[in-house]
Amino acid sequence: MMPRATTGVCASLFGAFPFDVPASPDSDRPSPRFACSVFLFPGMNRAASSLPEGPAMDSPSVLDTYRFSTLAAPPAERFDAWAATSGSWSFIAPDDRSVPFDCQFDATRIGPFTMGRRTWLNPDRTIAYGMTRTARQVRADGLDHYYLLLHLGGSITWQFGTRTVDTRPGGLYLIDTAHAFDCIVKTGDTVIVTLPRDLFHPDTAKLHGCAMAPAMGGILTDYLLAFHGNLAGLSAAQVPYLTQATTNLLHACVQPCPDTLMQAGTEIDAALRERARSYIEQHLTDPGLCPDAICKAIGVSRPKLYRLFQPDGGVMKLVQRTRLVRIRNMLADPTRPRTRIADLAWRYGFASDKHFSRSFKAEFGHSPRETIEQSPRRSDEASLAPVAAAPRRELADPTFSEWIVKGNRRAA
Template sequence: MTEHQALRIRRFSTDSAPVGERFDAWAAHSTYCDMVTTYRSDLPFDAHRDNVSIGPLILAGRTWRHPDPSLAYDAKRTPARIRADQRDFHSFSLQICGTAALRSDASTAVKRAGDLYLLDFARPFERVITPGSEISLSVPRDWLPADTGKLHGASLTRGVGSLFGDYLMSLYNTLPQLTRHDVPHIVRATTELLKASLHPELDTLAAAQTPIRDLLLQRIRRYIDDHLLQPDLTPGSICRDVGLSRAMLYRLFESAGGVMREIRQKRLYRVHQVLSSPDRPEERIRDVAWRHGFTDEKYFYRIFKAEFGHTPRETVEQVRHRRETGTN
């Protein structure tokens, strides 16, 4: 099993169950809560969830589709369920669309789109869930500050908490691209940012910045390498596929002279590698340059010489000379 193997995403969809049994299948698949209502609609119950283990963390997504937003079902975490499964973790839920009315400790709060809130799974609670979507992250209790449980039911959508909501969305959207190699970086970045969200003091903020920046840079650079020969490799495509804002992308590459300079340098070194290969097929230099995104031949020759100290043609001639004379 290699470190670059994709993470295993476990998926469940009610489509796999007979139409009349789909809500029951959904309820049976609910690991940590009991469904206490019956689904009443002429439309088949249409829902799916997925989850993936990232080291000690579990990232999950849930979607229930229905055109009637007034429909709802109840999901309860009861004392009996708590005793039975003994799950000792905190869950951070980001409401994407729809609502979840949370009842816990004699208080009620409606969580709406954009709300990020904390649930302590060692305590009873009930949620009345309407059609919509959410993303959740489960974190073992001992990975977080000891007083985290006091925020059970609270929303974390101000300050650093809002940054964690954005990060959680970005992490979920890029799950298919993640590998086992990413796991230690993700765990470190996620837990540091969570600590900063729960205790936004200067030291926790400072600790969170470096791992998150490193993780994003690593992911973006891998994306650039994978798409280097595609003509539509632009800041826009990177932001869309990696899942971050254009402003954040520019800040990340500010010290390197910009993201387009990063792309240009990678392409330039790839061209040099091709032209320096003694086994490359016969191909005009300008065609190699064009294939690597350099459509202006004069500009390409100028920056190539500035980078390597000789022209592309001189590079090819040096390779030919070594091949003819048998020298390295």
């Protein structure tokens, strides 16, 4: 049974914050910094032919899009094919294997996030299946996102340790992929927006499993559905403007601090933050990367820079976190030549191996050595144990998780 929801926790922690927080013994437990994705479950199941199509969606040079359909597999093997394309979860077979698992999925990269849709192609025959995400998969797969789930059809019952969360039609919920879980999925359509954790205030992790209040949730739902419905017509020149507008709206709806609504409308500050982040990303190995250098590059004073990145714990905290994420992605990438951990730590500005290892473990919950030992490829193979008969995918045909992580590395 889902614990009774209360708005009091949100009010006391964050002021007028648009989430309802379920009462739970685990609700105050801090979360390691991993990931954000937005799941929207449209209520009317629609056939694949109703999805927007067009040149913009089909051209990788315009918008980078991931697509997968189980219809290419024989009916008896379609669930296994679906499990094989995930990469970050283990699957438990549906309760009714006589129903073909006819499903397709597409996701398009829009700036720092992705907009996707899962379409269940058997709307007259709903089935349930299980998914699990282990602590080992959390450590190994490189995802650094949340999931914001909106169900208008279908549902998921989540088990986070001793805590149960039912995400049902009409609710918008935040799920943190830093947590292991077990869940039961009842099939339905899903629209998914994947958001990197570093776009949000660190306290956002406290909202794991919480429901967004109806007013803000309704605004965000309408916007995201309209956005997805018009993806096919977007040009590359329009993407930066839509990225900024979408990021601002998501901040207004999700950020756990009372000044977020004001910040969402401050385009200048948002642009300055983006310029500073871009400069930081481009100079991670520069030993001279410091507040003065960043101020000079983006044309602001030190007090202004500190105010811009106060929600991140300070600009140098962001620099360290960004360096750690870059190193983690390099260590977890099985296609890269192996480099000594000490050499990477020195290259990215850490004073000593001990300082680097301590900072790395504090950020990700495991050591750099564990990241190497549990590369995404090995983790993906292990995750398919419950459906061992699933067909193997070629290296040129990545899982969805690999596609997400690859995009993050490319951006880095």
